Amino acid sequence: MGSVNFITHADVLQLIAKRTAEDCIIFLSGPTSRKTPLSLLRMKDVIAVNGSVQYLLNNNVKPFLYLLTDVRFLHRRREDFYNFSRNSQFTIVNLDVYEQASVDDQKYIEENCLIIRSFYRREKGGFLKKIKFNILKRVHKALLISVPLSK
Template identity: 35%
Template sequence: MLITHEVLYRIIGERISDDCIIYLSGPSSLDTPLDIMRSKNCICVNGSAGYLVNNNIPVFIYVVCDGSFYENNKELFYKYCSYAQHTFISEDVVKRADMSEKENLLSTCFLLKDICKSRGGIGRKIRYKIKSFANKNLKIKCSAFRKVKTIAFSTDVTYGHFGSATVAFSALQIAISLKFERIIFSGLDLNGSCKRFYNEINTQPTTLPADFEFILKSFSFVSSNYDGKIFNLSSQTAIPYDVIPFISTEEAACFSIHS
């Protein structure tokens, strides 16, 4: 399904709180009290949805951008889709599906289109800069050096998103687009071997350790170019708190009902 402004306005109207929890796969996510998650809109990703399903926590939005997760965990993917109010997927997910699956995905899930690629020559980068100048919702930073990756983010996913090698970054752009007052990460650890808190039937390799520098640059770019309130519940995160500030569970528990 296409993401339009009408769609975003409708989803905004379904919020139960001005806060959202982006529930990720890092081990520290298990430290987030269940009552906090019940009081806020939860955006979860990949296999992290299973914990919310098992604990009867409503899933506002389910996000999958890794085509290999879809390809190797289709039964779980469709289970979590049916549980969530809304599902957002990337173009990479659609590419991994067969024809009948594509039709189903495109009729039941919202498609996140790419606003740009991280790699490309000077011609592509010039086009990206023109795109960012023409649309204030798209922030794109390009280098004249070919080997330096482009970084970007979107404040309105009707125009697309930027993956940045982690679904957490896509979930953040969705939360920004839905105009949550506070966006709170749970399980944004990204340290060590970046282990997931849940056991996987089909264990998926992770590129997060190798991509960490790129991911950090992307979050830092958001921090420098977005004035909204973004916080991290993780006390063991590799993301510096001057990029995404720490928030305690007591502070996170405070919320206002969306009206």
């Protein structure tokens, strides 16, 4: 693996410019997600995570953005990943997924997806973590993150 080109501020501006609605829906794969009216999903930009895209594509809803965060999904459902990526307007892949992908998958990701670096791993946080990320945001102006200090 060579040097990785991470998502840039220019990439984010392109995503913003290509949006079609003021609002977006983050669509996950829990049981309540299927209660979201299809008419609403068709009117808004939809960000779909991991395997949730299948339901959208089965119902003729093209995701605005497909986000792959789970390397197990890539390993177990590789062809689905390729299908979901090709049928979404944009695909973003977490660096952890990219690093654990095969050489062929890494090449596809480099050529067809945006790669995002993880800001944190799943861990307990709290108020001090929020302060830490707010300081990081202020020190590193290119870091695109919003961390509310409230609950």
